[in-house]
Amino acid sequence: DGGITQSPKYLFRKEGQNVTLSCEQNLNHDAMYWYRQDPGQGLRLIYYSQIVNDFQKGDIAEGYSVSREKKESFPLTVTSAQKNPTAFYLCASSITGGGTEAFFGQGTRLTVV
Amino acid sequence: SQQGEEDPQALSIQEGENATMNCSYKTSINNLQWYRQNSGRGLVHLILIRSNEREKHSGRLRVTLDTSKKSSSLLITASRAADTASYFCATDYTGGFKTIFGAGTRLFVKA
Numbered sequence A: 001d002g003g004i005t006q007s008p009k010y011l012f013r014k015e016g017q018n019v020t021l022s023c024e025q026n027l028n029h030d031a032m033y034w035y036r037q038d039p040g041q042g043l044r045l046i047y048y049s050q051i052v053n054d055f056q057k058g059d060i061a062e063g064y065s066v067s068r069e070k071k072e073s074f075p076l077t078v079t080s081a082q083k084n085p086t087a088f089y090l091c092a093s094s095i096t097g098g099g100t101e102a103f104f105g106q107g108t109r110l111t112v113v
Numbered sequence B: 001s002q003q004g005e006e007d008p009q010a011l012s013i014q015e016g017e018n019a020t021m022n023c024s025y026k027t028s029i030n031n032l033q034w035y036r037q038n039s040g041r042g043l044v045h046l047i048l049i050r051s052n053e054r055e056k057h058s059g060r061l062r063v064t065l066d067t068s069k070k071s072s073s074l075l076i077t078a079s080r081a082a083d084t085a086s087y088f089c090a091t092d093y094t095g096g097f098k099t100i101f102g103a104g105t106r107l108f109v110k111a
Helices: none
Strands: A004-007 A012-014 A017-024 A031-037 A045-050 A056-057 A064-066 A077-080 A087-094 A110-111 B005-007 B011-016 B019-024 B027-036 B044-049 B055-058 B062-068 B071-076 B085-093 B099-101 B104-110
Touching: A004 A087, A017 A031, A017 A087, A017 A110, A031 A110, A045 B099, A077 A087, A087 B055, B005 B085, B011 B019, B019 B104, B027 B062, B027 B071, B044 B055, B044 B062, B044 B071, B071 B085
Parallel strands: A012 A110, B011 B104
Antiparallel strands: A004 A017, A017 A077, A031 A045, A031 A087, A045 A056, A064 A077, A087 A110, B005 B019, B019 B071, B027 B044, B027 B085, B055 B062, B062 B071, B085 B099, B085 B104
């Protein structure tokens, strides 16, 4: 089955630690995205990638880093520099850039303890 | 912020009634999309309407777009309890790559 997979579903992190969220897609999509969602809020764009080996900062990139070494994979690292990392993180992909249907993973809920 | 805004923030209706949600945005767009999110899950694409279209239907969904007013509406007819979810509009601004999501409307359909 084609789709986009995020792991883990739940993640707990101690303050001061970096943590990496996984996102894999087998849809052969060029574009991939990371969004952050806080309770009762919409989605805010963290990073996006239009093509392998290229990525751009979104609206709230501070304290986050990404890589796009393979077309299928777009991992997000939440660094210790992110002041308020507890949130729901969503990864998405689309055939091309903005304006095409986006397919979302099921999300990773990160909690800092 | 370029973020669109949905209205109302929350909506509670009885099963069988129609639900209407509105979305306003700020600058010219290429197209507008509506997504649905069940609690704690990812978003699911519902419908895309292009800037040169005025109305689009998909099953019980009807979407309208008024580019002169920079607004869109999503109508769900004959709602069901299973329609309970949050609904987001997403805009793709002319000349931009990013898709910008609004804050969403929470719909609760009572059985």
